[in-house]
Amino acid sequence: MDRSANRALDHNPVAAEDVLSGSRLLRRAFLEAPQRTAARETIILSPELRGPPVLLLRRGLAYRSTTLANGARAIVDVFLTGDIVGIEHAVAARAAFELWAADVVTYSFLSPGKLCQLMANPEIALGIMALTAEQQRWREQHIVALTRLNARGRIAAFVLEIYDRLRQHQLVTGSSFILPLTQEQIADHLGLTMVHVSRTLRRLREERLVLVDRQVIIIIDLAGLRRIAAGDADPFDETAGAGLVETSSEMPARDGDVPLSPQ
Amino acid sequence: MDRSANRALDHNPVAAEDVLSGSRLLRRAFLEAPQRTAARETIILSPELRGPPVLLLRRGLAYRSTTLANGARAIVDVFLTGDIVGIEHAVAARAAFELWAADVVTYSFLSPGKLCQLMANPEIALGIMALTAEQQRWREQHIVALTRLNARGRIAAFVLEIYDRLRQHQLVTGSSFILPLTQEQIADHLGLTMVHVSRTLRRLREERLVLVDRQVIIIIDLAGLRRIAAGDADPFDETAGAGLVETSSEMPARDGDVPLSPQ
DNA sequence: CGGCTTTTTGATGTCCGTCAATCAGTGTGG
DNA sequence: CCACACTGATTGACGGACATCAAAAAGCCG
Numbered sequence: 001m002d003r004s005a006n007r008a009l010d011h012n013p014v015a016a017e018d019v020l021s022g023s024r025l026l027r028r029a030f031l032e033a034p035q036r037t038a039a040r041e042t043i044i045l046s047p048e049l050r051g052p053p054v055l056l057l058r059r060g061l062a063y064r065s066t067t068l069a070n071g072a073r074a075i076v077d078v079f080l081t082g083d084i085v086g087i088e089h090a091v092a093a094r095a096a097f098e099l100w101a102a103d104v105v106t107y108s109f110l111s112p113g114k115l116c117q118l119m120a121n122p123e124i125a126l127g128i129m130a131l132t133a134e135q136q137r138w139r140e141q142h143i144v145a146l147t148r149l150n151a152r153g154r155i156a157a158f159v160l161e162i163y164d165r166l167r168q169h170q171l172v173t174g175s176s177f178i179l180p181l182t183q184e185q186i187a188d189h190l191g192l193t194m195v196h197v198s199r200t201l202r203r204l205r206e207e208r209l210v211l212v213d214r215q216v217i218i219i220i221d222l223a224g225l226r227r228i229a230a231g232d233a234d235p236f237d238e239t240a241g242a243g244l245v246e247t248s249s250e251m252p253a254r255d256g257d258v259p260l261s262p263q
Numbered sequence: 264m265d266r267s268a269n270r271a272l273d274h275n276p277v278a279a280e281d282v283l284s285g286s287r288l289l290r291r292a293f294l295e296a297p298q299r300t301a302a303r304e305t306i307i308l309s310p311e312l313r314g315p316p317v318l319l320l321r322r323g324l325a326y327r328s329t330t331l332a333n334g335a336r337a338i339v340d341v342f343l344t345g346d347i348v349g350i351e352h353a354v355a356a357r358a359a360f361e362l363w364a365a366d367v368v369t370y371s372f373l374s375p376g377k378l379c380q381l382m383a384n385p386e387i388a389l390g391i392m393a394l395t396a397e398q399q400r401w402r403e404q405h406i407v408a409l410t411r412l413n414a415r416g417r418i419a420a421f422v423l424e425i426y427d428r429l430r431q432h433q434l435v436t437g438s439s440f441i442l443p444l445t446q447e448q449i450a451d452h453l454g455l456t457m458v459h460v461s462r463t464l465r466r467l468r469e470e471r472l473v474l475v476d477r478q479v480i481i482i483i484d485l486a487g488l489r490r491i492a493a494g495d496a497d498p499f500d501e502t503a504g505a506g507l508v509e510t511s512s513e514m515p516a517r518d519g520d521v522p523l524s525p526q
Numbered sequence: 527c528g529g530c531t532t533t534t535t536g537a538t539g540t541c542c543g544t545c546a547a548t549c550a551g552t553g554t555g556g
Numbered sequence: 557c558c559a560c561a562c563t564g565a566t567t568g569a570c571g572g573a574c575a576t577c578a579a580a581a582a583g584c585c586g
Contacts, residue, residue, distance in 0.1 A: 011354055090389075116389065128392070129392075132399075140360070146409040147409060191410035230332045
């Protein structure tokens with residue numbers, strides 16, 4: 001029983017072949033590109049830099065963020081191992097936001113010029129387009145969550161997003177994984193405060209939906225999380241029969257699975 | 264004195280030439296494409312449709328939205344006359360959201376297959392990429408607003424976004440314009456309720472920042488709006504000296520300018 | 527004028543932010 | 557080994573921004 005949320009973007013059949021081989025060519029180009037490492041909590045790219053490169057994350061987690069005039073930080077998006085970051089630098093003269101390493105990050109990079117050359121290959125151009133489309137989808141889901149979900153729903157949606165993306169990259173098989181973000185960073189991504197994230201995580205734990213302890217995330221009730229992330233009304237009425245969890249139709253999802261790091 | 268917010272995305276010099284001619288070629292293709300009209304408050308594209316076309320809005324305003332399980336609606340983004348909608352349909356098999364006409368909308372459209380053909384031209388591929396990058400920027404700003412601005416800031420940012428985009432398309436010259444959205448639609452875009460939007464607009468009017476009456480928007484204090492949209496703390500302390508507005512450094516910005524419709 | 531949508535306004539409640547203190551985990555150095 | 561510092565998480569008390577509910581007013585259109 002597959003839900004749309006965790007299925008990979010399916011492609012237009014007209015373009016499917018070219019998209020696939022284009023993506024492959026693009027990744028191959030990255031594999032031959034120079035490689036670097038950034039320490040935890042350091043800036044990888046800043047908007048000051050002109051002609052920023054395009055990155056492929058080989059290991060670790062990074063995020064793009066900005067700081068407002070009042071000092072508040074907004075984490076616009078999160079990138080996992082295997083993600084390509086800043087594809088728009090092929091045409092944009094500078095990055096729109098700062099790119100930070102959440103933990104130790106290894107990445108390889110291509111100059112914008114090199115990227116433009118690659119795009120001369122129509123297959124690669126299509127592959128890039130598909131990549132962009134997919135990142136756009138995650139971002140759009142994030143917008144929906146920010147627009148119409150409360151703290152509980154946003155956190156559920158966020159956990160599921162990371163979960164689905166890790167699975168898509170085959171970086172996780174069980175129902176638990178490592179997320180190297182502090183609660184403050186999660187808060188800055190979801191438009192909440194650290195304090196409220198902490199409280200909401202406790203609630204989700206008490207409801208036996210998901211367990212977040214430090215950087216270890218264990219999904220207990222996947223189907224329940226999906227319902228919440230989809231904006232179902234709070235289960236104040238339907239929790240009349242407390243006790244047993246009866247919902248996990250999508251997957252057995254028990255804790256005790258091997259936690260896999262996103263590396 | 265130009266602020267970054269209202270400057271068009273500047274391009275990587277390596278690609279600038281190709282981007283420009285690519286954009287021109289893409290628009291030309293649309294001008295030769297078939298054309299349709301959609302009535303106010305009707306669906307233009309739905310996720311059910313397989314192989315949705317890519318659209319160029321020739322006239323009117325459209326928005327992409329989804330409805331959650333609890334009935335709440337989220338308007339993910341807004342498209343103005345001159346915008347290209349659904350470029351990702353070149354590779355995605357279906358639209359991610361419904362596309363609605365906010366008022367009478369005229370558009371021309373290309374099939375995904377045709378788009379893929381066009382992308383074989385590297386200049387067009389670059390042009391499309393630049394287009395995508397620009398739309399992404401607006402969306403990212405929207406995310407920042409949703410994440411870290413209150414109702415006042417979100418509305419300010421939204422008004423400015425529309426204003427800047429209209430100017431970029433040379434659809435507005437003065438400081439007033441027409442925005443064919445109801446307050447409920449604005450609320451669904453900004454993650455607020457209609458009621459609170461109404462109240463906040465009154466406050467912005469009383470502060471002599473912007474005047475929103477029905478669909479007519481008159482920007483009174485452009486610089487002030489920009490400050491609020493950038494997340495400056497509420498001016499509770501600095502309003503000690505009430506009375507005169509002294510801020511408009513960016514533009515004279517007086518009401519009485521000719522209101523231009525976004526057509 | 528009647529019926530509709532859209533906006534406005536008031537009263538009341540709640541989700542979430544703010545402030546502040548405590549606690550747990552991690553590392554450091556004497 | 558144990559103070560010490562430091563970062564991150566937790567909890568409580570309290571206030572405020574925003575939601576909800578409800579009703580009325582204002583536009584708009586046939």
